[in-house]
């Protein structure tokens with residue numbers, strides 16, 4: 001078994017030294033423990049769905065820092081102030097070593113100064129790389145403060161002449177002057193070629209923007225979307241897809257649905273979702289740029305929803321959203337999450353009115369402790 005050279009120092013993957021079969025067992029045991037804790041009487045579909053355990057991620061976000069020299073990498077295990085200089089990442093891309101080496105040479109030659117989050121001074125903040133796994137397209141974005149001028153022409157010239165196995169389609173310069181540690185897009189400027197890259201999932205094409213959510217594991221997402229379509233087994237019924245991102249689940253379901261409504265807070269994701277419906281020639285879908293809580297409580301008065309799809313961020317859903325869902329009264333809820341703890345908490349609350357027919361884990365995040373999980377809930381008679 002090959003282990004990444006940064007294992008132990010980098011905070012990225014803590015399960016790299018565990019045999020993959022063993023890792024899947026640990027994840028299954030964790031799910032069982034949560035089911036026991038929340039006393040959820042349901043069937044756990046097993047074994048966990050799994051995919052390529054290496055080079056599966058389609059997006060990484062690195063940070064710049066200064067540690068005797070300019071470094072660009074990931075936060076150290078248990079230390080969010082220290083950046084480990086990364087040369088390779090075995091869960092991401094084979095092209096990454098060349099990309100990061102080129103990047104570091106480029107910024108060192110120009111003596112750019114990394115941003116220091118404590119003094120709030122400096123220029124270089126983050127580096128974003130997205131790589132589609134089926135269509136093999138690459139997008140990169142460098143995030144800086146507006147402290148000095150960035151050599152856009154040199155950057156494009158350097159990266160566009162690299163020999164990579166994926167096809168570099170898009171380069172962005174992003175400005176972030178915010179005090180937050182998160183990557184905030186104050187301004188984004190396309191400096192090379194295409195605004196978007198495209199991933200192929202089954203017969204559908206999906207636009208991926210520099211700033212929108214896409215399930216981190218493309219192979220896993222394909223299987224997950226197909227399974228949701230199978231479990232939904234819609235007969236021209238209406239679907240409401242909450243936290244729809246760029247519309248992946250709704251687009252897969254649209255073929256069998258009467259109509260699909262998608263709701264999402266992020267403006268860029270919504271415009272990608274609208275574009276995704278267009279390029280896939282889907283007419284029975286519409287997307288709403290709104291907060292789910294506001295949408296359910298104030299904006300949506302359509303009653304005839306058979307299937308509700310819920311795929312929230314890690315924090316899960318609030319009690320207000322749960323109460324609105326219970327009032328909406330869909331026949332079936334397919335709830336999925338990348339956080340099994342909030343997932344079980346939330347479906348337990350929904351079990352007031354719903355039977356939890358089964359739950360099913362998907363290993364979207366090999367080498368890390370994280371698991372995606374789906375639950376099928378049917379309204380009680």
Ligand SMILES: C[S@@+](CC[C@H](N)C(=O)[O-])C[C@H]1O[C@@H](n2cnc3c(N)ncnc32)[C@H](O)[C@@H]1O
Pocket residue numbers: 213214215243244245246247248249263264265266269290291292293311312313
């Ligand atoms: C786990 S992702 C779901 C992605 C999507 N279902 C898919 O398969 O690609 C969660 C999404 O919820 C969105 N989101 C977060 N808070 C929200 C809110 N209060 N209302 C609506 N959408 C929200 C995020 O922008 C993100 O796109």
